[in-house]
Amino acid sequence: MSTAPDPRVWQAVEALWEAAEAEQVADPECFLAARPALEPAVVELFRRLWAQRSEDAQGASTGVTQLLAQQVGGHSEARYRQGQCIGRYRLLRQLGEGGAGVVYLAESVEADLRHQVAIKLLHERLDDNDPLQRSVQQERRLLARLVHPCITRYHDSGVTEDGLSYVVVEYVDGLPITRHVREQGCSAAVTLRLFAQTARAVHYAHQNLVVHRDIKPSNVLVDSRHDLPKLLDFGIAK
Incomplete structure (x- = not known):
């Protein structure tokens, strides 16, 4: 059983994993070799999770967060349940x-x-x-x-x-901004509005001396009730 990684390392591995899946990587070593600037801790965790996925019976259907939860021992499993x-x-x-x-x-x-x-x-x-x-x-x-x-x-x-x-x-009841635009068939005007609203939120944070440092589609959900983008997860912000 491993301990949970530094959040900065975890965020980097998540982004790296998303890139690998988008490129449909078959050889992780070639993929890593093309990125020599990666921190050793990021490379080591990526390799460990990739090897674990290769051994997993579900193979590619197992997500990176599930793999890491298995690595750290599934601490949340059955710890808290509905109604508690x-x-x-x-x-x-x-x-x-x-x-x-x-x-x-x-x-x-x-x-x-x-x-x-x-x-x-x-x-x-x-x-x-x-x-x-x-x-x-x-x-x-x-x-x-x-x-x-x-x-x-x-x-x-x-x-x-x-x-x-x-x-x-x-709590934001909605989809990541890219999925929302795609699945709702948003027009160019609506897409630009959502982007501009997100940009204004980022600008407001910067005015208050807060830098998010992990802006990506999964961290911008579109509230289904008000059709507003919501920037979330400030875990590695400064």
Whole structure:
């Protein structure tokens, strides 16, 4: 069993994996050799996950986040289930899982604040000097400063009874911006509007001295209720 990687390394591996899948890479060593500037930690983790996928019975159908969750021991598996509470929120279902943690859809248990949120929960109990722990603390601080219609709102944060850190943010019910444009058959005008709204959100963050550092389609969801792009996941922002 491995420990969860530095979030910066994980983000780089995710991007590298997406590029490999887009290029339909058959030989990972040739793919890596064409990128000599990669950090050794990124190369090592990419190789490990690629080898694991080759051994996996499901082969190419296994996603990179699933592979890394297996590497770190599947910490989130059966830890929290539907109906359990984290802080002031009741879990409804799991939304996704990555190398650092798991994301749940939840709702407030307070009758006058019955709204849905997304809870990002770390896989492991970590000390304050751990890169993942610092990442959670950084995301909480940065999101609390940003109030913009196209940036996910910060709601809450804390530590569970068993010592796992979590951040509560606005839940966005929607698709990544590229899928939304494709599946909804958006016109050029609508596509440009979504792009411009996203750019204004990024500009607003920069005005507040926040650099996202991981802008990609999966981190820009289009809210299906309001047809607004929402920039999310400030885990490696500065």
